[in-house]
Amino acid sequence: DKKVTIGVSIPAADHGWTAGVVYHAERTAKLLMEEHPGLNVIVKTSPDPASQANALQDLAIQGIDALVILPSDPDPLVNAIKEVKDKGTFVTLVDRAPSNNDNSVRDLYVAGNNPALGAVAGQYIKDNTPDAEVVVIRGLPIPIDQQRQDGFDKAIEGSNVKVLEKQFGNWNRDDAFKVMQDYLTKYPKIDVVWCQDDDMAVGVLQAIEQAKRTDIQYVIAGAGSKDMIKKVMDGDKLIPVDVLYPPAMVGTAMELTAAGFYDQVPVRGEYILDATLITKDNAESFYFPDSPF
Amino acid sequence: MTDIAATNEKVRKSWKDIDLRAVAPFVALALLLVLGAFANPNFLSIDNLLNVATRSAFIAIIAVGATFVIAAGGLDLSVGSMVAFVASLAILFMNSGAIADSSIMLATALGLTIAMGAACGLANGLITTAWRIEPFIATLGTMGIYRGLTTWLSQGGAITLREPEIQTLYRPAYFGSVLGVPVPIIAILVTAAIGAFVLHRTRYGRHVLAVGSNEDVARYSGIPVERVRTITYIIQGLCVAVACLLYIPRLGSTSATTGLMWELQAITAVVIGGTALRGGVGRIWGTVCGAFILEIVGNIMLLSNFISEYLIVAIQGAIIIIAMLVQRSLVRKS
C-alpha cells in the first residue's frame, strides 16, 4: 500500500457547526486510515486565520502529500495555501472560497454553498409567507456570512417579504437570545425569524417562549444540527424546516482526496454540495444522534 | 463659632464628595436611560427594563465576585470559561441519571455546582498565591484550561440538559418571578447585598481592602495576606457558580462558546462601577450599576433605528468612553 500523508486543517471547535466539522474530520480520518494502511491523516484545528496560516506551515514541515483545508476565513489564507501548493502538494479547499478561487489556489474544491443557504431560506419564506415581516440574526461580520445574506436578499428580491432588521448574533446562543429579546421589544409583530445558524436558533426559541409571543409563525435556521433536525422530525410548529449545511462535507472532501491517491480516479475541479431544505419528510435521513452537533 | 460652622460645612461637603464618587456611575446610568428613551419609546417599558435587568444577571453576579478579587489587588480572567466548565459539569451530572428522584437530583446538582465553582476559584487562588504567579498569567492559564476541558467534555458540540422533568422543575429559576420581580433580578440584589455586607461591614472585607491598598501594611498588621487573596478567588468562584445556576435553566445547554469574553465584561462592569484596577477600593453597588450600563448600551443599540449593524460595536465603545467621561467630570467638579 502506498505511503501517503494527508494534512487536514480546519477551524477550532468554537461553536456548534465547527464542532461538527471537527467531529466529522476526525471520524473520517479514522475510517480512511483503517481502509488504507499506508495512509496517515493529520487533523489540526486553528482558532483564527493567522494561526491557521501557521498550522499550514506546521503541516508542511511534517511532510504532506495533500492538504484538505476548510479555511476559517478564506481570503487571508490564500497566500499560505499557495505556499503549500507551490511545493507540489495536492490542495483540496472545502466550503469557503476566496475571491480568486481558481486552480492557482487549489486542485479540488468541495463547496458548501453559502449563498444557497441564504437563498433556500429566502425562497421558503417567499413561498410560504409571501407578506412576511422578517427579522434576521446574522453570524459574525465575515465573508461567508455576507454570502449567506446576499443569497437571502437575492431570493426575496421583488417579493413582498420585508426584512425589518438585521443584527449580528455572533453565532452564539446567548447573544442571539439577547438580540431576539430586543427584536421582540422593538417590533410588535414579527412573522418570521431567519437566524442563519442552528446554535443561534436555540437562543431565539427561548426568547420567543419567554415573551409568550404568538405572532411569530416560524423560525428558519441553518446547518442541520441534530437538535434542530429532531424538532423538524417531531413537527415543531416553530421549526418547520431547516436548511442543511452539513459539517460532514469536510469528510467528503477527505474521502475524495484520498480517492485521488488510491483509486487512480482523477479528482479535480469543483464539487458543490447543495443546501438542501430539510422538511418533516426527509429529516430522518439527516439525523445523526451520535454527532456532537 | 465661625470655625465650627465651617467645620460642619466641611464635613458635609466632604460627605458629598465621597457620595459623588459612589453616585457617579448611577448618574451615567440615568443619562443612558434618558438616551434610551429618545432612541425608542419602548425602551422605558417595564417589560424591556425587566428584560435588560434580568439578562444582566450573569455579568452582574460574576462582577460582584470580581470586585472582591480586584479590590484585593488581583485579577481573574478565567471567569467566562469557568462558567462554561462548571455549567457543563452540572448539566452532565443532571443528565447522568445518578439520582432517580428529580427534585433530589436537582438539589444535589445545585449543591455540586456551588462546590465546583468554589473549587475552581480555589485553584485560581492557589496558583496565584501559593505559586506566586501574576494573577494575569495564572488566570489566563486557567482560562485556557477550563475552556479546553469544556470543549473536550462537549467534544466540541453542545451539552444539553435532557431530562424534561428536571427542566420543568428548574425553569422558574431563570424565567420565574416573585411578586412580579424576575428571579434573576432578585439573585442580583441578594448577591450584591451579601457582597456589600461582607466587603464593607465584616472583618474579612476590611482585610480585603487592606491587602489591596498596601500588601506590606496588611502583612505587618498580622493579616494573612495569601489567605485573604485566595478567599477572594473562592468568592469569585462562588459568584460564577451562582451565575451558572441561572444560566443553565435559560438555554438548558452549554457549548465551547459559553461565557466567551465575559471576563472582559465583568472587569469592565467593575471599573465602570468605580473600583480601581490597582486595588484597595471596592464598590459592589457600583459594579452592579456598571453591569446594567453595559447591558443597556447593547439594548439601546438594538432598539434604536439609526445605526448600521456594522457600526454597533464602534458606538458601544464610544458610549463606554463617554459614560466614563461623564463620571470623571462629575467627580472632578465636586
Added chain:
Amino acid sequence: MTDIAATNEKVRKSWKDIDLRAVAPFVALALLLVLGAFANPNFLSIDNLLNVATRSAFIAIIAVGATFVIAAGGLDLSVGSMVAFVASLAILFMNSGAIADSSIMLATALGLTIAMGAACGLANGLITTAWRIEPFIATLGTMGIYRGLTTWLSQGGAITLREPEIQTLYRPAYFGSVLGVPVPIIAILVTAAIGAFVLHRTRYGRHVLAVGSNEDVARYSGIPVERVRTITYIIQGLCVAVACLLYIPRLGSTSATTGLMWELQAITAVVIGGTALRGGVGRIWGTVCGAFILEIVGNIMLLSNFISEYLIVAIQGAIIIIAMLVQRSLVRKS
C-alpha cells in the same frame, strides 16, 4: 573594613539576582525547546524554528510597544483591532488606485500605514491622559471603535488586496529573506533593538520607567508625565503599524476578525518576559522571548500528535502556567 566587605558582597549578590530575573524567560524558552524536540523530531529543524520565529513577528513587534505602555503604568487593549483597522485602511488605499505607479503607490501606502498607526496610538494616549480615563476602559472603548470601523469598512465581508503588481512587489516584505534570515525575523530584531535602546539608553526611556514606578516622583522631578504616557501609546501605535506592514503581504486580506485577541497575547508576552503589569520595569528582550514562547507552545501542540484537538487550549494554558513556574522557582532560588 568588615562593613565595606559586607556591602560589596551584598551588592554582588543583588546583581546576580537581577541577571537571573532577566534570564528566566530564556530558560523557560530553552526548556520548551527541549520539550518540543521530544514531541516531534522535525521540531528542531532550522525550517521549523525559522517558521516559528517568523510568525511570532506580529505579536512580538506589537508586544515591544506594549512593553512601553505597560512599563509606564498603562495598558492597551485595542492593539488587536487596531491591526485590523490600520491594515484595512492600508489595503483600501492600495486598492483605490489613487497612484498609478505601483512602487510609488506601495511606498505611499507604507508611509500612510505608519502615520495611521501613530494616529490611532495618539488617540488612545489622549483619551487616557487628557481625559483621565482608566487605560483599561479607554482602550476597551477604542478596541470597540477600531473593530466596529473595520466591520463597517468591510461591510461585513473581507477587504482583500487586489492589485497583482503591488502584491508581487510587496510579497518579499514577509516571504523574503536577507542572508537566509527571513525579513520578519529581521523586523523583530530591529524593532526590539530600537525599543531596547529607547527604553534603556535614552532619557525618554528613563522617564517612562520613572512614570510607571512612581508617578508623583516623576512629576516632582519635572517629567511631563502625561506627555511621556501619551508617547508610549504612540510607540504602541507605531509598533502596530509595523506589524501591519508584515501582516498585509502575509495574509493579504482583513476582516472583522483580524487580530482578534492579539491584545491578550501581546500582554501575555510582555508579562512572561518579566515586565510587571504595575509598571516601572520593562524588559524588551524578555518580551520578544515571551512572544516566542507563546508561538512555540502553539507549534508544539500542532507538531505533537498525541493531544486531542479539543484539549489543545487547555494544555496551552497549563504550559503557560508551568513556564511561569519555572521562572519563579529560578528567581526564588537565587
Added chain:
Amino acid sequence: MSPSVDLAPEKTGMPLLEAVGLSKSFGPVEVLKEVSLGVNPGEVHAIIGENGAGKSTLMKLLSGHLQPTRGEMRIGGETVALTGPVDAERRGIVLVHQEILLAPDLTVAQNVYLGRELRKGLTVDDRAMNAGARQAVRDLGADIDPQVVVGRLSIAQRQLVQIARVLLVPHHVVIFDEPTASLTPIETEALLKVIAAIRAKGVGVFYISHRLPEVKEIADKVSVLRDGRLVASHPASTLEPVDMARLMVGRDVAKLYPDRHAEATREAVLEVEDFSVPGFAQNASFTLRKGEILGFAGLVGAGRTELMEGIVGLRPGRGGLRVNGAAAHFPNVDASLKAGIAYLSEDRKGKGLLLAEELSINLTLASLHKFQRGLQIDRARERAALNKAIGEFDIRAGRKDMLAGQLSGGNQQKLLLAKMMMTDPGIIIIDEPTRGIDIGTKQQIYKFIAELAAEGRSIIVVSSEMQELIGICDRIVVMRAGHVVGEVSGEHMNENEIVVLATGVKSAEAA
C-alpha cells in the same frame, strides 16, 4: 559638590527667599496662619515646632508643592508665584522632603539624576551618572552602590539618596525637612558638615529637625511654629535646647526621660538563641525579661530591623525562639500577634499605615477581632477607640474622618503606635519609636513605654538615637554587621561604649 549657580537676582541685604503673611488652609482648617520669615545668603534658618505645627506645610509652600491660601512669597525681594516644584527648582529652591520620594524601581543613580539625566549624544550617560551619584552619596559619608535599585535600600539609605539627589540640583536655597530623622549620629555628623559647606558658599538653608542639639549646632537663627503661627524667632546663639523645647511646647521639658527602677531578676519572656535571618543577621542570641526595656543599638545596616522582622515572622529565619519558656516559631505576624508580640515597623508609610484610609480604619486594622459584634464590625466602637487613642497618644488630627496620609509625619508615628497597642501585646518591639517626633511628644512616649514596662510588659526598643536608648533602657544590645557584638548595662551604658561596640573601632581611633 553643590553646583554654584546664578539663578536669581541677588540684591544685597535682601533675603534669598521670604514668606510674607503666608496662610494655608486645607478645606476650612487653617494650618498655617500669617507666617512671615525668610532666609539670607549663607544662613541656616532652623524651623522647629511640635508635630503638626505646620513646618512641612510651610516648606511645601516655599518650594511650590502647595499653593498658599493667602500671603505671598518673595525671591530676592521680588514677589513671585511658584507654579510648582519644577518652577521652584528652576529658580534654585530645592526641598528635601520629610517623606521619601523616590522611584522604587529605578537605581540610585537613575533616581539621583531623574528629570535631568546627563546625556552623551542620544543616549543617557550612565557611566557619568553612576560616578556622579556615587560621589554625591559619598560626600554625605555613605557608600551606596549607585546601580542598586532603590526599592532594596533601607530607609536610611533612601534618605541619603534623596538628599544627594536634591543637592545635585543647582540651588540658592535648600530646604531640609527632617533630613536626619532616620540617620544615625555618624551620618548626621556628615550631613551637618555638608550643610556647613553649602552655607559657606552663600546658599540659604531652611532646616527642620526635632533633634534640638543638632539645631543648636548648625543653625544661625531659630524660628518656632506653634499651631500654625510663628511664635518666636531668635538667633541660635541665644537659645539652648531646653529653651527651644519650652518655646515649642509652651511648657518646661526639663526631664525628657522618666525615672525607672529596674528590678534585679525576673523571668525571661523572650529567649532568642542562635537566631539567623539569612543575609542579614547571624546567630543572634539575647534574652528579654518581664517588665524590662531592652535596647538595640547599631549603625545603619547592622541588621537590627531584619532580626526583629525575622523573629516575628516577617522574614524567613531559623534558630531557637522561646516565649514564656515555651518553644515558638512564627510563620507570620498573625501568629506572633496571637502569642502577644507586636512589632512596630520603622517604615510607617510603607509598612505601617494605609495612607489612603481613614484614621479609625488604620487604628483597628491589627486588632479587628476586638471590634466584632456578631458578623459585623462595630463602627461605633471603632470611633470610640479612635477618640480614646487621639486623647491618649495626643494625635493632632484636624478632623476625625481625615485620611492617615493627611496627618503630619509625627502624628502618623503616634497613630502607628496606637494601632499596635490596640493588640494589647505582652511583648512590644518598637523600631525607631520617636523617628520624626517632637520633643514634647517624645517625653510622652518615653513615659508611656516606662508605664508599659511597669505594667509588666516587656519592650524591645530598636533605635539609632543612642541618647534615647541610654535614657530609657535597662540594658542595650549592640549589633554590628548582622552579629550581636555585645551588651551594655548599668554604668557601662554610655555613648562611648556603644560606639566602640557598634563600629568595632577602639575609642582612641574613633576620636
